[in-house]
Amino acid sequence: MSTEHTSERYRSSSRKLVTLSLKRKIELIQCVESGGKRKKEIASDFGIAPNTLSTILRDKDRYQRLFYGGKTDLNKKRARGAVHEDVDEALLAWFTCARSDNVPLSGPILMGKAEELAKKLGKPDWSCSVGWLDRFKKRHSIACKSMSGERAAVDEETTDSWKAEVLHSILSKYHPRDVFNADETGIFWRLLPDKTLAFRHEKCHGGKKSKERVTAMVCANMDGTEKMPLLVIEKFKNPRCFKRIRKLPVDYEANKRAWMTRELFIKWVRPFDARMSKAKRKVLLVVDNCSSHINIPDLKATEFLFLPPNATAKLQPCDCGIIKNFKSHYRSLMLRKLLQHIESGMRPGEFSINLLDSVMLLEQAWNLVTMTTVKNCFRKAGFYTDDNSDVETEDANIRPLVRELIDRGVIDASLTEDEFIEVDSELSVSPGLPTASEIIGSLQSSEKTGNPLHIESEEDDCGDELPPVSHYEASNCLQKLRVFVAQRDGDSDLLEKLNKLERQIDVFAMENRFQPTLESFFSASTVGRSGCM
Structure with a gap:
């Protein structure tokens, strides 16, 4: 050698x-x-x-x-596995849900929950020792910290460190158009300004005050060039006002609490991933760590980035102005309809909208959120490394509408614009702490796509069934619109759009006129056979 x-x-x-x-x-x-x-x-x-x-x-x-995942010490050198991995995984899932709801936890609480989960997993004789709990906390970088107030304060040092060490590292792998943020918000879809002051100091998690609410999920990409269709979740699967409606302008789901659940999140993410895969794109989906948001391992084009707990107010673009701007547009559209109602000679108390009206307004409001607003909110959340001190969102021009309603005596003069826009900012959008059975069932069946919260209800207060609109009525409305535009020196482009809309209405009418029914098909078949005999 x-x-x-x-x-x-x-x-x-x-x-x-x-x-x-x-x-x-x-x-x-x-x-x-x-x-x-x-x-x-x-x-x-x-x-x-x-x-x-x-x-x-x-x-x-x-x-x-x-x-x-945002939950592990970045300087950790070993990732030892747990002796009882199923118990470890179940306890971590429960812990994540509890912390996302800011529930204060202690060692004895975790030990008791671990033993409860172990029994559900078929280990009735297993007991949680202090040593096992210490190793559990080390594996997942869990430390006991004091909490003050109802909501945990945002740790500036932690968020800055996460941005520098995690966020910007992973963003370097993606083009801004391929970085998306999705988040849910609760909305009182029927709430008018005269009721706002009664709601503003109350948190709403259920009961009468949440009777007329929806959960809406918005999703947009980092450079503002792409906004995904709005997802709206309500209590009723088939409300009466949806009868005869073949296609809604939003994605619509239902469960008894009008909440986002793990099953609905999976149901939304899979088509999103399929769409990106078909376009041969690799995208990053940024979401908070609430209990309904889970990692789905077998996606083809989507990678998840979960935000650290108690930091979404600083790190989530949707919470940095996108959702507020969206709600501002929705409230503004609602006030415009109310003013039109008053100007027509009707009393304010007679004004109301149904769920279909609300869905249409929500879709319009989401379309009014501009590319500039979305991009600025991503910048404010730290997704861009340039200066973000003067970032603002575009105004929805709601202030003059509020002022006019105050002058008319419709609403209280003490109501502010922000109080009206953010009256439902504390609405729950996902279930509270899951039970041991729900945790284990979710872990054992992550592919489940059913909706366990769905309950068909005989009561439907979302609005009455709408009568069918005839071809003649639609054409007559369009003719009135043409006169309306012409009387106000409207431009030719707007008139051409109305002409295009009428041509489409004519196509719908012709399709319905000549669409054969089952009865007419068999009638024609009988005549044909008779003629051959």
């Missing part, structure tokens, strides 16, 4: 053992994926053996989930 070969083996055997932190492993994976160097050179740069690099690459999905 040559002296040179012996020397090389000696250096290899005497090499200092290097254990990389989670953060360094992610850096290594990014170096390999960039393709700038050979794997052997990268291993040498990080001070590890080539076979160690191969092992890290083999487990890269696990490391990326830990890194981008």
Whole structure:
């Protein structure tokens, strides 16, 4: 054996053992994926053996989930598994739900919940020791911190660190058009300004005050060029006012609480992923860590980034102005309809809208949220690294409408614009703490697409069934619109749009006129057979 070969083996055997932190492993994976160097050179740069690099690459999905999940110490060097992995996973799911609702927790509470979950998992004799709980907290970087007030304060140091070490690292892998944020908000869809002052100081989680509410989920990308169709969740699956309506302008779902659930989230994400996969795109979907948002591992084009707990007010673009702007447009459209009602000679107390009207207004409001507003809100949340101190959203021009209604004596003069827009900002949009059975059932059947909260109700207060609109009535309305535009020196482009709309209405009318019914089909068949005899 040559002296040179012996020397090389000696250096290899005497090499200092290097254990990389989670953060360094992610850096290594990014170096390999960039393709700038050979794997052997990268291993040498990080001070590890080539076979160690191969092992890290083999487990890269696990490391990326830990890194981008926002719940793991970035400097951790080992990710030891739990002896009872099923109990560990179930307790972590329950813990995440509890913390997303700001429920104060302690060691004894966690130990008791762990034993309850273990019994549900078929381990009645297992008891949670202090040592097991300590290892559980170390595995998932859980520390006991004091809480003050009803909501945990946003830790500026934590958010700044997360932006620098996690957010900007993963954003470097995506074009801004491929970074999306989705978030839900509760909306009192029938609430008028005269009722707002009675609601403003009350949190609403259920009961009468939430009777006429929906949950709306908005989703837009980082550069504001793409907004996904609005998702609206209400209590009733088939309200009377939807009868004869073949297609809504939004995605519509229903359950008994009008909440977002894990099942509805999965049902929404899969078509989103299919759409991106069909377009041959790889996208990042940023969501908060509420109990209804879960990681779906077998998606083809979508990667999740979960925001750290208690930080969405600072880190989530939708919470930095997108949702407020959307609600501002909705309230503005509602006030315009109310003013039109008053100007027609009707009394304010006689004004009302049904769920179909509300869905139409919600879709219009979402369309009015501009690309500039969306982009500015992503900037305010720190997704862009340039200065974000003067970021503002575009005004929905609701203030003059509120002032006019105050002058008319319709609403109280003490009502402010923000009170009216944000009266439902504290509405719950997802279920509270799940039971042990719900946690285990969800973990054992993550592919379930049914809706356990759905209950058909005989009561439907969303509005009466609407009469069918005839071709003649639609054409007559269009003719009145033409006169309305012409009397106000309307431009030719607007008139052409009305002409195009009338041509489409004529097409609908012709299709309905000549669409054969089952009865006419059999009648024609009988005549045909009679003629052949």
